[in-house]
Amino acid sequence: MKISIRIQREDFDLNREVTMLAGDGESGAVASFTGHVRKEEDLSTLTLEHYPHMTEAEIARLVGEAGIRWELTGVTIVHRVGPLKPGERIVLVAIASQHRHAAFAACEFLMDYLKTHAPFWKEETRGSEHHWVEHRASDDEAAKRWQK
Amino acid sequence: MTLLYFAWVRQKVGKGEEQMALPAGDIAGLIAHLKSLGPNYAEAFADLSRIRVAVNQHHAGLDAKVGANDEVAFFPPVTGG
Numbered sequence: 001m002k003i004s005i006r007i008q009r010e011d012f013d014l015n016r017e018v019t020m021l022a023g024d025g026e027s028g029a030v031a032s033f034t035g036h037v038r039k040e041e042d043l044s045t046l047t048l049e050h051y052p053h054m055t056e057a058e059i060a061r062l063v064g065e066a067g068i069r070w071e072l073t074g075v076t077i078v079h080r081v082g083p084l085k086p087g088e089r090i091v092l093v094a095i096a097s098q099h100r101h102a103a104f105a106a107c108e109f110l111m112d113y114l115k116t117h118a119p120f121w122k123e124e125t126r127g128s129e130h131h132w133v134e135h136r137a138s139d140d141e142a143a144k145r146w147q148k
Numbered sequence: 149m150t151l152l153y154f155a156w157v158r159q160k161v162g163k164g165e166e167q168m169a170l171p172a173g174d175i176a177g178l179i180a181h182l183k184s185l186g187p188n189y190a191e192a193f194a195d196l197s198r199i200r201v202a203v204n205q206h207h208a209g210l211d212a213k214v215g216a217n218d219e220v221a222f223f224p225p226v227t228g229g
Contacts, residue, residue, distance in 0.1 A: 035229055048228065049154060049155055050154075050228070051152070051154055051202070051205075051221060051223065053205060054202055054205035054206075054221065057205050057206075058205070058207075079228065079229075090229070091228070091229055111229060114228060114229045115226070115227075115228060115229035116226065117207065117226065118226060118228050118229070119154065119202070119221075119223060119226055119228070120226055120227065120228025120229070121154060121155035121223065121224060121226065121227050121228070122227045122228070123155070132155055132156045132224065132227075133227045134225075134227070135224065135225030135226065135227050136227075139229075
């Protein structure tokens with residue numbers, strides 16, 4: 001399995017990432033998810049902090065788990081950190097496999113687990129106020145449905 | 149022992165990282181010790197339902213054992229993705 005996990009401040013190019021992941025023809029299917037900063041009243045900046053080294057290690061563990069559950073040929077995960085504006089891309093999960101079902105399922109699994117396990121924290125700036133985004137119980141519920 | 153703090157835990161404690169010479173024990177004991185060090189620690193660890201822990205970069209529980217050479221991180225529930 002071809003694995004690329006990157007934490008970076010810079011933006012990413014979806015087309016380029018998918019080409020690098022599956023352009024060799026080994027995979028018949030790629031499913032990808034891109035998360036963007038949602039526009040909200042007064043929200044000027046969303047700043048992402050993370051735990052260097054653990055973030056990469058934790059995501060690698062989650063990718064390993066996905067590789068056990070589904071037959072995958074490649075996984076690319078890019079997560080941005082630092083200050084982001086509404087509309088900007090935050091995260092990319094792209095999954096390559098021989099057939100679409102595994103790619104769709106693993107993509108959703110990895111997003112659910114990324115949200116509940118990878119050590120990132122979002123801080124919102126609204127006007128002159130800063131506050132940390134609260135963890136959502138609905139994200140825990142989404143991740144729980146994979147525990148069988 | 150290396151202690152790391154992230155997000156609002158870092159802000160409440162007032163630093164992101166520190167080294168401490170501590171006897172081996174569990175996370176719950178470590179937190180009790182930290183809370184005795186000052187009001188900043190007491191405030192950061194006031195509500196343990198809002199604190200998550202990692203030992204050597206693996207998620208861990210309050211009963212995890214830690215020793216002198218371990219890296220212990222405290223942070224709020226994660227909000228990435």
